[in-house]
Amino acid sequence: LVSSIDMIPRGFVLLGLFLATVVSATQRSYDGFKVYNVQQETQAQADLLFRMAEANHKLDFWFLSKRVGDNATVMVPPEDQERFMASLEKYGLQFTELIHNVESTHDEYTSTATRHASLPAHRNILTSYLRHADINAYLDELASKHSAKVVVHEVGRSHEDRAIKTITINPGKDKVIF
DSSP states (O other): OOOHHHHHHHHHHHHHHHHHHHHHHHTOOOTTOEEEEEEOOSHHHHHHHHHHHHHOTTSEEEEOOSSTTOEEEEEEOGGGHHHHHHHHHHTTOEEEEEESOHHHHHHHHHHHHHHHHTSOTTSOTTSSOOOHHHHHHHHHHHHHHTTTTEEEEEEEEOTTOOEEEEEEEOOSTTOOOO
């Protein structure tokens, strides 16, 4: 039997390996990766794209169908772009570049999302995409700002055990607006 003292260093080693894996996974760069839209006009072209996907796992097909007429969407790393485009041209597949640099597009999206998340709480929830917690916080804020007219009710729980809330808007005199 191994004593618990002997297990401590192994535990730290496993924890270190786990953290190193998580950190390296979250810091993956997509600088220079491009996304292409590829038209598959014949069954032979659709089959070729499937063979390419099976042969090169660095090609990340976001959408791939065997139906003629469907377009494939694929993210290609920088080191495979010339060979990928040459193969498409060789077999007569038409393609367009959708995203020139995945990393910069991701950074731009993240920056925009961060800016939107920092907007004041009075934003219109009907024209913004909000997370469940943000919606509930907004409803609670309405109730606290307009306590004479707005009441929040929890009507149940989701399958993820999150509160399902509704509001009642009442201007007084027992007339419910919403």
